[in-house]
Amino acid sequence: MPSYTAPVNDIQFVLHTLLKASAQDIPGYDELEADFTAAVLEEAGKIASNVIAPLNEVGDKEGCVLENGVVRTPTGFKDAFEQMKEGGWTALDCDPDYGGQGMPVILGTAVGELFSAANQAFTMYQGLTHGAYSAIHAHGTDAQKAKWLPKMVSCEWTGTMNLTEPHCGTDLGLMRTKAVPQEDGSFKVTGQKIFISAGDHDMSDNVIHLVLAKIPGGPDGIKGVSLFIVPKYLVDEDGKVGASNGVSVGKLEEKMGIHGNSTCVMNFDDATGYLLGQEHKGMRAMFTMMNEARLGVAMQGMAQAEAAYQNAVIYAKDRLQGRAVTGTENPDGPADPLIVHPDIRRNLMDQKSFIEGARAFMLWGANLLDKSHRSGDAQAEGLVSLLTPVLKGFLTDKGLEMTVQAQQVYGGHGYIEDSGMSQFVRDARITQIYEGANGVQALDLVGRKLAAEGGKPIMGFFEMIKSFIKENEGDEALKKDFLDPLKAASKDLQAAGMFFMQNGMTNPNAALSGSYDFMHLFGHACLGLMWAQMGLAANEALASGIGDARFYETKLATGCYYMARQLPATALHLARIQSGAEPVMSLPAEAF
Known part of the structure; x- marks a missing residue:
């Protein structure tokens, strides 16, 4: 089974030697002293290595199961999720007004790398929730925020985003899901969404879906799309979970990777929904979630490369094959370790140099988000908007490439499932596709940004x-x-x-x-x-x-x-x- 060790020293180098985080004039950054961030990262690293990394292979082999309308997650996931909640890790960079710890995005991103590298499929449950939280936090009314956010911050309730339909992916103007206004101000949402990550599971008491839909009579195309809060179970005025809400799982998708995450076909049948933001302005609200998600996916691509690289290095140092062309380096053994060979060194240096550069780029991107959101820095906002498609597209393309190179170090053993290297490749592959396929990221970069x-x-x-x-x-x-x-x-x-x-x-x-x-x-x-x-x-x-x-x-x-x-x-x-x-x-x- 592959192992994982949190690269705390390298993250600390980026945070403090490169970015000098605690000296930056951004609200909250004065708390980011080296001793503090080291303590947070060390503790997160223990959970990543000891709790969720051992479940990575379990999730890959068991997958999720749909039983009587409810998705069952792999063995150990529920207990691990409880540990994440109890430790406050789901609330690290959330608003203290709703139970969060108020840490900057840069620290949440650094910690997120550790969890994603250890177990991407598992970490997506809280990651999707954070995206939904951010959209409601940015666009919801005070009443909506008070009702939904505290239990989403704690992950007692988890969240999703519902965009894609069977006949439309990138071209969301073609969607057919409709939302019919009701006299009480709510809407009845009807339609089907596909590829919904963390769409249903047994680790939370409710799932809060953010659903794109069209209100009848609105503008054609993308200009007529609105965003709705549609809970799996209705919630009363006292915040108690009640009756089912016309939300069901049509099926679980069988995927190339991230088997431990429940990717669902979601059916909405006259489900009660609540408008989030303005009518026909759903894409504005959704992109709050999408831009955050794209930085998160960039991080996933780099994180899978890091996890794969760590194991490739261990194998290259242990596996004896051939002799160094410049002379024997392991005279007491039958052969020298793989790492003496120049082509293996090239392979590993490709990985190492990409990962460390990508980590700095990712944390700089998070730093720009903090400047934009916490300091109102318009220049930082413009720059991070420009860089978002580059972060997402380049880091996930190269991240997959690096997992393949790590697998290559193992030779034939890398192609055998027992080594665990194939899972890094399969899990990394989705990062090029979801939250906007990389070809679309490139078009957005050149055509708009x-x-x-x-x-x-x-x-x-x-x-x-x-x-x-x-x-x-x-x-x-x-x-x-x-x-x-x-x-x-x-x-x-x-x-x-x-x-x-x-x-x-x-x-x-x-x-x-x-x-x-x-x-x-x-x-x-x-x-x-x-x-x-x-x-x-x-x-x-x-x-x-x-x-x-x-x-x-x-x-x-x-x-x-x-x-x-x-x-x-x-x-x-x-x-x-x-x-x-x-x-x-x-x-x-x-x-x-």
């Missing part, structure tokens, strides 16, 4: 890189290993943006054909910026003589690898973008 606010956020990003390079160009070691590669990547990104500006209006296909490459080019540039900043932070830490010198030296070597071996991919992506639409669109549809 680049031009947002007249291009102010993307120009701000370029200025951030330019300023960082200018401030540090006198450091020769940093310049050669980090700043020069970053400058080249930034130029590639700017050239790609210029190509879209020059060709996008006259030939939209030219821009959209290059959108996926642009998302990856942008992702590499972001990790390049993270690694350059981490290189500077590690050098400063070494110069101070405080802390673990070997840790900082390892950080520098890992960063140099990314800048030398991975960041040059920006040139490849630029060449693809500049080839335009012709290679992509030349074949007529009937030729496929």
Whole structure:
């Protein structure tokens, strides 16, 4: 069975050496002292390693079962969920007015990585609840928040989001679920939703569904969509759970991965629902949940890569195969360990350099969310909106790729279920699909986000890189290993943006054909910026003589690898973008 150890030291490095969290002028950040965050992460790491990681394989093999209309979760899930609730982990970054602990998003994201790496399917139950909580918190009335949020914060009641229908996925304007107004101000919701994660289970007393539906007589298409709170069981004025509410599970989906999470077909049959936000403005409310979820999914992709990498390293050090080409390194054994071989080192360095760069990018994204929400920083809001599709698309694409590379270290044993490596691959695969497939993330990035606010956020990003390079160009070691590669990547990104500006209006296909490459080019540039900043932070830490010198030296070597071996991919992506639409669109549809 695979093992998992929380990478507390690396998270602490990002929080304090790189981002200097406790020194930032953001409400609540003064509490994020290194000793405090270390204590939180250590405790979360114990639960991740000792409680939920051992259930990862159990959930994968047992899956969920639908019995008499109720979903039964795998053995041990319910007890583990109770431990999560009792420890307050479901309420870490929720509003204290509703029973939360009020911690910043950055700490909730860091802790979320540990839980997702240990057991993604299990952690999704509270993750979906947090998304539903956020939507109600942002758009609900005071009465709605008082009624629903306290028990969602504690996860006595869990939550979901219901968007997709059998005939419409991304194009939500085609939905057929309807909500008919009632005299008491409620609505009767009727329709079917599919692919609903955590749609039903036996770990909470109620499930609070957020459901997109159309009110008859409203505008056509997406402009006519509204959002409704539809509980599995009705709740009276005193907050007590009562009768069933016309909500049922049609079936459980059989999936490639995340078997421990109940992915349901949900049927709503004249179920009582309550409008959340304004009529016909459902997408505005839903995107509160979606944007948070997309950062969460980015984290899932990176977290699965981390868990897979940890086990690949253990295997590479233990498995004896062949001899090092430069001479025997294990003279007392019949062969040398795998890790002596350059191609295994390349494989592991690909993983390590991606994961550590991705972690910094993810926590920086969470930091920007905190700046936006807690400080009202409009510049941070614009930047994190621009970066959200990059975080989601790039980190999940590369996250899956890294789980495959970790599996490859095992050779044939990685393909055998007993090793547990296949589960990381299968679980990571969904991250590229749900909460907006990655192709849609790329289209959103190029079609909407680049031009947002007249291009102010993307120009701000370029200025951030330019300023960082200018401030540090006198450091020769940093310049050669980090700043020069970053400058080249930034130029590639700017050239790609210029190509879209020059060709996008006259030939939209030219821009959209290059959108996926642009998302990856942008992702590499972001990790390049993270690694350059981490290189500077590690050098400063070494110069101070405080802390673990070997840790900082390892950080520098890992960063140099990314800048030398991975960041040059920006040139490849630029060449693809500049080839335009012709290679992509030349074949007529009937030729496929």
